[in-house]
């Protein structure tokens with residue numbers, strides 16, 4: 756199998772791709788190169804969550820592609836993704852600090868939300884995208900539970916201030932959709948996209 760570029764610094768995405776048996780190399784286009792390759796992750800006024808997550812995933816892929824070409828790196832299929840939590844029309848990204856994490860977890864407490872992960876694969880001139888949508892129902896969370904969870908440090912690099920694969924799995928009363936999508940890389944959709952590049956699963 757041909758090695759692909761994984762345009763993501765997320766350790767969960769690398770882990771999930773490894774589990775699929777896809778050989779990959781991480782393309783660190785954001786840290787290394789400065790403003791030229793920076794992705795606009797701000798939410799545009801009135802932008803619906805599904806449009807937002809698709810735009811950001813595509814932007815990551817296009818910036819990574821420019822980086823790959825500018826640095827004359829070996830041309831390979833390239834994969835990027837973006838995950839966001841949507842509570843109604845409200846988009847919850849990564850919390851900047853404990854106060855924001857507390858506010859987000861308080862808003863998710865006892866409610867149903869959606870976790871959206873868009874995946875993009877670019878192979879030569881071919882650009883394909885899929886969107887994974889999951890519904891997650893949180894049990895009501897007490898202030899003490901939220902504070903203990905924040906003190907664990909787990910919320911900080913994660914959309915919606917939680918990781919279903921960690922302690923926050925205990926908050927999930929019910930869920931429909933893709934567990935791996937919630938973690939950041941829906942493996943079924945990813946396999947469908949990579950099959951167009953000749954991979955077989």
Ligand SMILES: Cc1cn([C@H]2C[C@H](O)[C@@H](COP(=O)(O)OP(=O)(O)OP(=O)(O)O)O2)c(=O)[nH]c1=O
Pocket residue numbers: 762763764765766767768815836837838839840849870912913914915917918919920937938939
């Ligand atoms: C909801 C949820 C999110 N997450 C993570 C997945 C993503 O890594 C992160 C959302 O941030 P993203 O902006 O999608 O990704 P990232 O910044 O970590 O990595 P990159 O842009 O380089 O690809 O939240 C979990 O790990 N578990 C969960 O249950």
